[in-house]
Amino acid sequence: MIKLTKKRKVALSKIDKKTVYSLADAAALVKEISNTKFDSSVDIDVRLGVDPRKANQMVRGIVTLPHGTGKVVRVLALCTPDKEEEAKQAGADYIGLDEYIDKIKGGWTDVDVIITMPSVMAKVGALGKILGPRGLMPNPKTGTVTMEVGKAVKEVKAGKIDFKVDKFGIIHSSVAKVSFDRDKIVDNAKELIHTIVKLKPASAKGTYIKSIYMSSTMSPSIQIDPKSVTA
Numbered sequence: 124m125i126k127l128t129k130k131r132k133v134a135l136s137k138i139d140k141k142t143v144y145s146l147a148d149a150a151a152l153v154k155e156i157s158n159t160k161f162d163s164s165v166d167i168d169v170r171l172g173v174d175p176r177k178a179n180q181m182v183r184g185i186v187t188l189p190h191g192t193g194k195v196v197r198v199l200a201l202c203t204p205d206k207e208e209e210a211k212q213a214g215a216d217y218i219g220l221d222e223y224i225d226k227i228k229g230g231w232t233d234v235d236v237i238i239t240m241p242s243v244m245a246k247v248g249a250l251g252k253i254l255g256p257r258g259l260m261p262n263p264k265t266g267t268v269t270m271e272v273g274k275a276v277k278e279v280k281a282g283k284i285d286f287k288v289d290k291f292g293i294i295h296s297s298v299a300k301v302s303f304d305r306d307k308i309v310d311n312a313k314e315l316i317h318t319i320v321k322l323k324p325a326s327a328k329g330t331y332i333k334s335i336y337m338s339s340t341m342s343p344s345i346q347i348d349p350k351s352v353t354a
Contacts, residue, residue, distance in 0.1 A: 138343055145351040149337045150308040156342050157301040162193070163340035165299040167312055169319055170333045175288050179326045182294065183287040185265050186318040190307040191282030193300030194235075198276050199223060201239040201247055201261075206272045210238075213276035224250065232257055238267045238275045286315070292333075294319060301339050312337070316352045 144152065150165075157163045173180040199217040200210035201224070210218045217223060217234065220243060227250050237254065239247050239261045247254075247261060254260040261267040265285040269275050286296045298311040316335065323331050332353060338344040 138345055140346075143346050143348045146312060146337075146347050147305065147309050147351075149345045149347045150305045150312070152345055153308070153337050153339050153342065154301055154305060157339040158342075159301075159340055161340075163301040163342070164194070164297040165301060165303070165308055165312075165337065165339050166295065166297050167315060168336045168338075168344070169294045169316060170335075171288055171292050171294065171319070171327075172330045172333050173288060173292055173324060173327045175290055175292055177326070180324045181288065182319065182322050182324065183264065183285070184318055184322050185283060185285045186315050187278060188282040188284065188298060188311040188314055190299065190303065190311055192284065192297060192311075193303060194297070196236060196279055197234045198279055199234040199237045200272055200276060201237060201243060202272050203240065203243065206240065209273035210276055213273035214280050215276045220246070227253055232259060234259065236267065236279050237261050238269070238272060238279070240270060240272060241268055244268060282311075284315075286319075313352060320353055 138152065138156065153165055171182060173182060175181055197216045198214070200206070200215040201220055202210055202218065203220065207218050215238070224246055232253065237259050241263075244261070251260055263269070266275055266278065266283070284296060286294050288294050296315055298315055299308045303311075316332075320332065332349040335347040335349055335352065336344040337347055
């Protein structure tokens with residue numbers, strides 16, 4: 124049997140497992156029960172009434188959180204020389220093409236997002252086996268393959284994230300940091316959930332948003348009433 128730490132017991136004592144909280148109350152509570160020495164992430168888990176094995180029920184999208192993620196996002200711009208200054212001005216951390224492709228082939232993946240251009244996807248596509256499993260492969264659907272390199276870099280730095288339903292029908296995403304004000308956590312969570320609602324597949328029948336849970340790094344989860352978000 125796993126032994127609970129004193130901090131874990133205190134956190135659990137503050138959550139009523141029989142209560143389904145409003146989003147605002149959950150945001151306030153997650154700040155209260157978080158006790159890590161670092162600035163924990165606030166995570167949202169949304170279970171959907173879809174069958175992700177069916178192509179017409181796959182839910183995937185992008186959203187720009189109004190208050191950002193609170194994370195320092197390291198961006199690599201794989202672009203041609205004529206786009207390098209644009210990427211630099213937008214705040215890309217690493218800029219180049221062939222030299223970074225060689226580094227990635229050698230095992231370097233010390234970035235959070237890679238943005239590239241359609242004209243160089245033939246070269247970038249060869250990195251699929253390395254980038255794919257790490258969730259780093261650029262994709263036009265997430266806006267990371269574009270001719271507007273500078274704009275894409277700015278959006279990612281400002282809090283643009285992509286999400287995708289997993290094989291269990293759940294979307295997992297970080298939406299804030301515990302240090303954020305409650306209202307900012309609420310705003311970010313609403314933006315994500317409202318975007319998910321807009322992406323409901325026409326073929327999905329029955330209840331779409333089955334459950335929503337909020338937690339922070341290493342904290343217990345708090346169940347949220349979907350109606351407090353989607354109404």
